[in-house]
Amino acid sequence: MGIIQNRLTIFLVVLFSLSVILINNGVEGFHEIYPHLQSVSAISVSDQHRTAYHFQPPRNWINDPNGPMYYNGYYHLFYQYNPNGSVWGNIVWAHSVSKDLVNWKALEHAIYPSKPFDKFGCWSGSTTVVPGKGPVILYTGITDDKNTQVQCYAVPEDPSDPLLVKWVKPDDINPIVIADKGVNGSAFRDPTTAWWSKDGHWRMLVGSRKKHKGIAYLYKSKDFIKWVKAKHPIHSKSSTGMWECPDFFPVALEGKEALDTGVIGNNVKHVLKNSLDMTRFEYYTLGTYFPNMDKYVPDNTSEDGWGGLRYDYGNFYASKSFFDPSKNRRILWGWANESDSKEDDVNKGWAGIQAIPRTIWLDPSKRQLLQWPIEELNSLRGKEVKMNNQKLNKGDYVEVKGVTAPQADVEATFSFSSLDKAEAFDPSWVNAQDLCAQKGSKLQGGVGPFGLLTLASQDLEEFTPVFFRIFKAANKHVVLMCSDATSSSIKSNLYKPSFAGFLDVDLTTSKIPLRSLIDHSVVESFGAGGKTNILSRVYPALAVGDQAHLFVFNNGTEPITVENLQAWSMGKADIK
Ligand SMILES: *[C@@H]1O[C@H](CO)[C@@H](O)[C@H](O)[C@H]1NC(C)=O
Ligand SMILES: *[C@@H]1O[C@H](CO)[C@@H](O)[C@H](O)[C@H]1NC(C)=O
Ligand SMILES: *[C@@H]1O[C@H](CO)[C@@H](O)[C@H](O)[C@H]1NC(C)=O
Ligand SMILES: *[C@@H]1O[C@H](CO)[C@@H](O)[C@H](O)[C@H]1NC(C)=O
Ligand SMILES: *[C@H]1O[C@@H](CO)[C@H](O)[C@@H](O)[C@@H]1NC(C)=O
Numbered sequence: 180m181g182i183i184q185n186r187l188t189i190f191l192v193v194l195f196s197l198s199v200i201l202i203n204n205g206v207e208g209f210h211e212i213y214p215h216l217q218s219v220s221a222i223s224v225s226d227q228h229r230t231a232y233h234f235q236p237p238r239n240w241i242n243d244p245n246g247p248m249y250y251n252g253y254y255h256l257f258y259q260y261n262p263n264g265s266v267w268g269n270i271v272w273a274h275s276v277s278k279d280l281v282n283w284k285a286l287e288h289a290i291y292p293s294k295p296f297d298k299f300g301c302w303s304g305s306t307t308v309v310p311g312k313g314p315v316i317l318y319t320g321i322t323d324d325k326n327t328q329v330q331c332y333a334v335p336e337d338p339s340d341p342l343l344v345k346w347v348k349p350d351d352i353n354p355i356v357i358a359d360k361g362v363n364g365s366a367f368r369d370p371t372t373a374w375w376s377k378d379g380h381w382r383m384l385v386g387s388r389k390k391h392k393g394i395a396y397l398y399k400s401k402d403f404i405k406w407v408k409a410k411h412p413i414h415s416k417s418s419t420g421m422w423e424c425p426d427f428f429p430v431a432l433e434g435k436e437a438l439d440t441g442v443i444g445n446n447v448k449h450v451l452k453n454s455l456d457m458t459r460f461e462y463y464t465l466g467t468y469f470p471n472m473d474k475y476v477p478d479n480t481s482e483d484g485w486g487g488l489r490y491d492y493g494n495f496y497a498s499k500s501f502f503d504p505s506k507n508r509r510i511l512w513g514w515a516n517e518s519d520s521k522e523d524d525v526n527k528g529w530a531g532i533q534a535i536p537r538t539i540w541l542d543p544s545k546r547q548l549l550q551w552p553i554e555e556l557n558s559l560r561g562k563e564v565k566m567n568n569q570k571l572n573k574g575d576y577v578e579v580k581g582v583t584a585p586q587a588d589v590e591a592t593f594s595f596s597s598l599d600k601a602e603a604f605d606p607s608w609v610n611a612q613d614l615c616a617q618k619g620s621k622l623q624g625g626v627g628p629f630g631l632l633t634l635a636s637q638d639l640e641e642f643t644p645v646f647f648r649i650f651k652a653a654n655k656h657v658v659l660m661c662s663d664a665t666s667s668s669i670k671s672n673l674y675k676p677s678f679a680g681f682l683d684v685d686l687t688t689s690k691i692p693l694r695s696l697i698d699h700s701v702v703e704s705f706g707a708g709g710k711t712n713i714l715s716r717v718y719p720a721l722a723v724g725d726q727a728h729l730f731v732f733n734n735g736t737e738p739i740t741v742e743n744l745q746a747w748s749m750g751k752a753d754i755k
Contacts, residue, residue, distance in 0.1 A: 239262060240265045241531035243497035250313075270302065273289070303424055329364075330385060368423065384425045386424060393419035395451065397473050414475045423497065424498065427475070428440050430540060431446060431541065435508070437502055448465050465480075466478050490513065495513040498512060510553060511550065513533070514534070515531070537712075542710065567743060569740065575732065577732075585697060589633075592690050593741060594742055598649060599737075611659055627737075628644070636726060646661055663678070667715070669720050
């Protein structure tokens with residue numbers, strides 16, 4: 180793709196600013212469209228905030244991860260990609276392969292609009308490895324300019340090609356599913372990986388809505404080609420709006436070993452995740468799948484709807500998991516969008532990254548999932564520095580020296596000797612993000628705020644703190660985890676949310692571990708071994724390159740000890 184010097188760009192950027200005001204009047208999700216920017220090639224690609232070890236192609240816009248799988252020795256990642264610009268538009272399924280989920284090689288686009296059933300778009304979907312047949316992609320095709328959505332089918336042209344470069348979309352069977360009378364055909368997308376059941380049927384889900392009710396329709400097929408809608412959706416929930424990118428899979432009750440998508444039985448629970456287009460956040464429930472009734476029922480300990488659990492309390496959307504038979508694990512991919520403006524995206528020539536793939540399994544409490552960066556990421560760990568038994572009194576912050584602060588992996592355990600000084604918890608504080616906005620790192624507390632100051636300038640004009648704050652409620656303690664972008668950059672015109680989640684952690688050990696993956700414009704953090712996770716996108720102007728620093732800090736009355744901190748300078752992944 181040529182890098183075109185184009186005066187028109189400047190004009191378009193100005194025009195764009197006006198049109199955002201006109202177009203972006205509270206419509207749902209990313210279907211905010213910027214037609215005049217969709218095919219504006221990058222003037223140049225700016226490296227300043229590009230990531231070193233998160234997945235991103237050399238340029239242009241990306242969104243949802245699609246159809247991730249492991250097949251014949253390779254990991255495949257497809258993703259929604261605009262080959263011609265750095266805002267959403269012209270979407271194709273880009274395709275990359277990897278042996279280790281860290282280093283990637285781009286292949287030609289796997290799927291792009293070419294047929295009557297996908298002429299106006301090739302949107303998200305999944306792969307299923309069908310025994311005797313090989314991998315099959317199910318994806319959403321857009322058939323017309325009225326946004327009519329149908330489900331389509333694609334298979335490798337040559338199943339013996341180890342890289343599965345070319346994909347075909349048979350005319351005689353596509354589309355495989357169209358919306359019937361009861362289904363809203365312009366809110367009908369993102370088929371899941373299908374699973375096989377003993378009754379001889381494949382099953383898969385498609386996300387939808389009916390008025391304000393979010394819906395996951397269930398479809399069944401004997402041959403993977405002719406699909407019939409089940410009598411009722413597998414699950415739905417009032418006032419949650421459109422369910423995008425549903426994901427449905429079993430988790431083992433005990434241990435970290437994962438299960439293939441079709442496994443059922445007494446030793447499993449199921450997870451249903453949906454991406455809520457209304458707010459662009461996801462939530463999941465844990466529950467029971469009743470295959471004979473084609474029903475999924477969330478546990479009574481797993482809140483269904485707006486108060487539900489989230490994989491990530493930050494920039495993380497349209498996620499999709501897959502079973503990796505080579506290591507018996509389930510891996511979660513999620514898209515992290517930018518927090519800068521469309522003008523910034525056009526200027527820097529790229530937008531969107533994929534979060535670090537995470538292994539997911541059931542927490543021993545059985546009330547939530549745990550997530551941890553894939554072990555292969557450790558191959559990029561370089562020089563290591565340590566900090567042991569570092570005491571932090573109120574107001575202290577101490578630098579972690581000797582590590583490349585903007586490109587690092589940090590694991591630390593923070594401990595305290597007493598919870599007596601914990602601030603009182605007001606039961607009306609139900610929204611963690613609001614609470615973090617109200618009680619940031621600068622507001623001193625009792626036990627906490629304590630944690631890391633990432634991407635910090637020397638004198639803290641800029642910093643992104645990742646921290647904990649412990650409160651005392653009537654008969655328990657409440658732990659808040661924040662990743663607060665408020666002071667992340669002296670630049671204005673950025674989205675700087677105080678992302679936060681509550682952390683269901685056992686405090687009897689008087690310790691809370693934290694891991695943060697810092698990568699120039701990303702701070703991706705895992706609290707208490709992956710119970711609560713937050714990805715923030717930030718764009719420091721001062722804390723860049725060797726002007727970026729990493730500190731530990733405490734701003735609570737209770738002294739904190741940093742035990743066993745390890746920080747690694749991270750290498751650069753080879754992503755072509
Ligand atoms: C995208 O760019 C390619 C060549 O760079 C061109 O062939 C194609 O027509 C463009 N597509 C759109 C939708 O602009
Ligand atoms: C059908 O979906 C479209 C797109 O989300 C929406 O605008 C419309 O209101 C929906 N209709 C109903 C009845 O839900
Ligand atoms: C929740 O469900 C469990 C069984 O799964 C049951 O034993 C328990 O009584 C239920 N609790 C409530 C509050 O309904
Ligand atoms: C700690 O609190 C003091 C007093 O409110 C504030 O000036 C300082 O910025 C805080 N430190 C951090 C890292 O937020
Ligand atoms: C990412 O960008 C921010 C700032 O523009 C929006 O507020 C989010 O809604 C958006 N997230 C997604 C998933 O599109």
